[in-house]
Amino acid sequence: RDVAYISTEFKNKVILSKNQNGKEQLKPEPISNYNHFMSGINRQDQMNSYYPFSRKTIRWYKKIGIHIIQMLLMNSFYLYNQYHIGTKLSLYDYRLSVLGELLPKHPKPRNLSFNAFPFPKIHGEGKNGRTIRKRCQLCYSKKLRKDTSYFCPECPNQPSLCHEPCFKNFHQKKP
Structure with a gap:
């Protein structure tokens, strides 16, 4: 050409x-x-x-950083295969072994997020068309009177609980 x-x-x-x-x-x-x-x-x-990591949505400085990391991986791959005694690794296996060393062996257990709790449901409507409201059991145990339209469908007795503070607190207390 x-x-x-x-x-x-x-x-x-x-x-x-x-x-x-x-x-x-x-x-x-x-x-x-x-x-x-x-x-x-x-x-x-x-x-x-062979292992591209270019996305249109990534900012330019992140692309440069990722490119530098890829160059570092390639250079270390060449050095490893040049000076390592024994079988040479493929680029794929080398990248996996580097990732295996960088990532923790045993990940830390995550705290339960709010999504791990059951979702509250609304009691529904009564005969007159109004939403049924019952006393919050957690507030009642603290000698407060609060009416709520939410309950937990997964707990036994389906307790009525305030949506925001009481629902989460009630499920965190349980073992």
Whole structure:
């Protein structure tokens, strides 16, 4: 294929160079030097393209950070395979082993979030079309009178409870 170039470093001289198959070809000196010195960079870009992480929605500075991390992984992969005695790892296996070392072995147990509790339901409407309201059992145990239209459908006796503070507190007290 035809390639255009401008060079102030090299003279416009044609030299013999060997391709991958060992076949000799005539090439301009700048093209031959470019291919010789840039092959490692092109290989690294090719290896990084196997695991792309470019999204349109990520901010530019995050893309740069992720690209730097990918370059660090590639460089450490080459060093590992060069100096490690034994079988060489594939890039995929190496990335998995690095992730395995970075992530915790035993994740911390998460605190129960509000979503882990059962959802309160509304009692419904009575004969006259009004919403049925009953006393909140937690407030009643504190000698307060609060009427609520919510109850817990999953608890025995289906206790009536205030929606906001009492429902959560009631379910946290249970073992």
